[in-house]
């Protein structure tokens with residue numbers, strides 16, 4: 001008989017969180033700490049969503065999205081998780097760029113970037129200061145019509161090399177391009193420039209293990225292998241979900257599933273107004289990724305060639321070319337033994353941005369061939385930095401946009417949720433259906449580990465307010481709300 005993954009689950013909760021990405025987990029923890037009864041339903045056997053890892057024979061542990069995040073994650077983890085989690089966050093020291101326009105190592109913070117821009121690119125101190133001041137001051141209420149391309153042209157006209165320096169790492173970090181609103185660039189770039197790039201010592205597996213322990217301590221009911229099939233709505237009010245064929249009631253549902261899936265698939269267009277659906281139709285998904293995972297044999301070592309390496313053979317920078325299947329622009333993340341102290345192991349993960357359509361609709365044989373080619377091109381690129389890499393490999397495999405879709409259920413295997421317009425739609429969801437909330441990668445800004453976790457907190461506060469209001473509503477008001 002199939003295992004009942006919902007055995008012992010209650011028939012009703014205050015909040016059901018659909019999905020266990022960093023936004024879902026952080027929101028669940030916050031709500032549980034506020035005293036609400038919370039159930040997390042995750043279809044995968046692991047928690048974490050894209051913040052995940054996998055193990056392979058030979059003692060290999062490979063991280064998917066642990067490349068780097070801004071310092072803000074320390075505060076977020078301390079405030080909304082535990083001191084222990086926040087104290088495991090460590091700084092990456094060496095970020096390396098190598099392409100036909102420039103090649104150097106940096107600590108990736110304001111002081112060092114200022115030095116590089118002045119000494120290597122010949123930019124005047126005042127221009128650099130003005131640029132940093134402008135991006136630092138960017139906020140939601142700014143003029144959103146300015147694109148990142150226009151912002152760069154204003155400060156560094158015609159300097160494709162400077163545009164590349166400033167944009168390429170952010171394109172990898174959140175999928176944004178030169179044609180996205182400048183605010184999506186400014187907020188993320190300024191976050192990184194604050195104090196550099198950070199990672200989680202212990203690896204993603206340890207982070208999620210610690211988060212799970214904390215959730216359980218705070219009373220969250222966590223269920224893996226539970227696919228939410230439907231958000232149940234009556235009279236434009238959430239009443240629960242259907243998962244693994246069973247209905248569970250809830251006063252609120254917080255979906256960490258993709259925004260468009262939440263609306264069209266889980267809830268159903270029939271529950272939304274025409275005007276809202278019109279806004280939804282304008283929401284563009286972000287692109288996806290390919291990765292190559294390289295586990296180094298036990299006992300083998302690799303020299304330190306940098307923690308993060310942005311490498312490319314493209315003569316000039318164009319956002320679109322980063323998505324091409326034949327792109328030579330990739331990020332290598334090097335995991336040295338310090339990342340998982342005690343294990344004394346090394347691994348390398350290569351990431352490229354990618355389009356779903358370039359990988360969908362291939363025959364099995366074509367798909368495998370394309371994957372093999374991706375692996376081979378990646379190893380060739382890596383040989384420049386680790387010449388004897390092929391002899392050291394203990395495990396090798398690749399993922400594509402199809403892999404990301406399969407494991408996260410994001411349409412198109414979207415790595416960073418939606419483009420900017422998704423943010424407002426996500427915010428407006430509860431105005432359409434009472435008790436239905438969304439938190440997760442949207443609008444570029446609310447994506448990445450920090451953005452997703454912080455968005456989880458913002459939305460958890462709104463869920464709390466809603467539940468509080470329900471509790472203190474007079475009986476008659478409750479009745480009319482359901483009419």
Ligand SMILES: Cc1cc2nc3c(=O)[nH]c(=O)nc-3n(C[C@H](O)[C@H](O)[C@H](O)COP(=O)(O)OP(=O)(O)OC[C@H]3O[C@@H](n4cnc5c(N)ncnc54)[C@H](O)[C@@H]3O)c2cc1C
Pocket residue numbers: 018019020021022023024041042043044047048049050051064065066067068069173226227228229256257258289291351404407408409410414415416417439440441447448449450452453
């Ligand atoms: C290759 C790659 C590299 C990245 N590198 C970095 C990095 O270095 N630094 C950084 O900060 N960010 C990085 N990111 C981005 C970052 O990982 C994500 O933005 C963030 O983890 C997303 O969190 P989320 O809360 O939006 O949800 P997700 O992680 O997308 O999780 C959503 C969860 O919902 C579950 N789910 C969906 N539908 C259902 C359903 N119907 N029923 C049950 N469960 C469901 C999914 O299984 C999943 O677990 C990277 C992303 C990728 C793809």
